[in-house]
Amino acid sequence: MEHTKHIMRAILLLVLAVLVFIVGRHFAIPESFGDHGHFRAENVAEHAIQSPVHGPAGGCAACHDEQAKTVAENEHRSVPCETCHAPLSTHVTAGEKVADMPSFRTYRLCKRCHEQLVARPKDFPQVALPNHVVELGAEMSEDICLECHDAHDPNE
Numbered sequence: 001m002e003h004t005k006h007i008m009r010a011i012l013l014l015v016l017a018v019l020v021f022i023v024g025r026h027f028a029i030p031e032s033f034g035d036h037g038h039f040r041a042e043n044v045a046e047h048a049i050q051s052p053v054h055g056p057a058g059g060c061a062a063c064h065d066e067q068a069k070t071v072a073e074n075e076h077r078s079v080p081c082e083t084c085h086a087p088l089s090t091h092v093t094a095g096e097k098v099a100d101m102p103s104f105r106t107y108r109l110c111k112r113c114h115e116q117l118v119a120r121p122k123d124f125p126q127v128a129l130p131n132h133v134v135e136l137g138a139e140m141s142e143d144i145c146l147e148c149h150d151a152h153d154p155n156e
Contacts, residue, residue, distance in 0.1 A: 055081075055088030063092075070152045075125070084109055084151060110145040125154075 032041035060081045061068035071077055082088060084104060091101040107129060116126040133140050138147070145151075 051089075053087040053089040055092070059088055067152050074153050074155055076152070076154060079113075105143040105146055107142065107145050110149075110151075 030040045030042070033039070035041040036044065057080065058068065071079075071081075085091075086102045091097065091099060110127075111129065114125055114127050116128040120126055129144075130140075133144060136148075138144065141147075
């Protein structure tokens with residue numbers, strides 16, 4: 001009999017917590033949630049009014065013709081410039097240069113595509129970086145890949 005009171009209190013607290021959760025969830029979730037999937041429907045309109053930050057394909061070639069030709073002739077031809085650099089709008093806005101284009105000179109960037117993974121095609125260039133560095137007798141550094149390889153012409 002004495003334990004029944006404790007069990008009833010626990011059940012009452014559990015029911016109360018579930019009710020608070022249901023009522024709180026009702027007020028916390030926007031009305032349009034779930035209309036077009038698992039997100040707010042207004043989110044689509046909010047993103048649609050933002051101006052794009054990425055440039056068109058070949059947008060860099062207008063000013064950087066030599067690099068564009070070099071890249072077009074090698075294995076990185078299908079990789080957009082903005083993959084390794086920042087979005088074009090950080091460098092050029094309305095046809096005018098607004099800042100220097102950042103260049104991410106780190107092995108982590110190269111590793112995104114070239115890290116050795118079983119799931120990648122066997123003919124895709126893959127590198128087990130720790131082994132590669134040891135084989136070369138080099139010291140590991142942030143820009144280790146670019147010490148030997150040119151990102152615009154990786155075969156060079």
